[in-house]
Amino acid sequence: MKLIRPLAALALLAATALPAFAADAVFPPGLRLGMVPLVGLNTAKTFPGFESEDGNVKVLITELPPAAYGEVVSAFNSNPAGANGVKQDKVETPAGLAYFTTETGKAGDTPVKRYSMIVPGAGFSGYVAVQVPENATKIYTDEAVRQMFASATTRKQVSAEEQIGLMPFKITNLADFKDIRTLAPGSSIILADGDEATGYESKPFMILGLIGATPQQADDRARFAQEAALQIPGVRESRVTMSEPIRINGQQGFETRIDGISGKDKTPVTVVQWIRFSSGGASLRIIASAPRDQWASAFTRFRTVRDGIQPKG
Known part of the structure; x- marks a missing residue:
């Protein structure tokens, strides 16, 4: 016993x-x-x-x-x-x-x-x-x-509210993007007109996320931004067309635009990268891409999303 x-x-x-x-x-x-x-x-x-x-x-x-x-x-x-x-x-x-x-x-x-x-x-x-x-x-x-x-x-969808709620910042305006998908929970998210099944490259999309330590000096930031833009995954034959410092919601930032080819259909695209620098901690990085013939209207939406990103708390 x-x-x-x-x-x-x-x-x-x-x-x-x-x-x-x-x-x-x-x-x-x-x-x-x-x-x-x-x-x-x-x-x-x-x-x-x-x-x-x-x-x-x-x-x-x-x-x-x-x-x-x-x-x-x-x-x-x-x-x-x-x-x-x-x-x-x-x-x-x-x-x-x-x-x-x-x-x-x-x-x-x-x-x-x-x-x-x-x-x-x-x-x-x-x-x-x-x-x-x-x-x-x-x-x-x-x-x-x-x-x-x-x-x-599995579940078919995760609500946009649930996914956005995980991000370390507020996204106050989605600019009519309907497909919302977490890339890394609490770290990066994609807003798109297309979807995973058909591919994102043929329509406008944005990737919002945080990156680690970034340079503090102006010259170093310019070099950092350009190098990061030219290494964006999925964009081939990249060529920088504009790169300059800007203010994003009152903070120092950098805007870099590139032309390139993306996707299996070799879609000509224009891509903008915004980095909103932080003096300490992580900086905000936004990558937004659109087919070149849709760029003008897409860029307005990209800026709407960018300007609506606010800190939590």
Whole structure:
């Protein structure tokens, strides 16, 4: 009896760690992928996903490009046995067939078990990474994690209000942009006339976000702004047509315009980059692109959005 009781208690505790499938899936703010978290896990404070009260058990949830899922499936099929101690598996979910791996490793000096899962979504791939310290694996077992993965589901849309609310600044005027999509929760967001399915490049769009430390001297800022503009992803054959300091809502800034080619259809575009410099902390960076024949009307909308960005609080 002395042995049976502790074993029974442990079995009961492990069973309670399984997700309660009668419960609704929880979606991290701004994301289209959600799941039923294991018992004892709550919404994480510093990353999208869930964590235990002590922060040692972590479930990171994010979105990857749509092609990522197919690449993982191909990798699984080409090496179904796995390699280097990585165990491969798959599980049916409400979102579709998920592929996941299990392996051991270390977080600093702490032995941990790691799980990675990818699942298909409409216009994206959902990705989940789980880390469980070795001393918690009797509660958060392989089967418990598998069942949590099995609860993965997607939603078609995240409201514009929810996505904008995550940003570290207020966007007070959307200038009639209808497609709002978080690129990095709480860090960058895209406003567009097009969508992911058809591609953004053929219509006007804007990317708003923060960047880290920026130069303080005027000459350095000019050089920094031009170099950043010429490195904008997706724009080819870039040529700077204008670059000058400006004031943005009373703060020092820099406007740089480039002409280039963008998208698979090689659309001629004009792109404007605005950087609103901060004397300390992160600076605001806006990238706005439009096909050259739509530039005049699009630029007015771009300025409307830019001038409506205000600090929170």
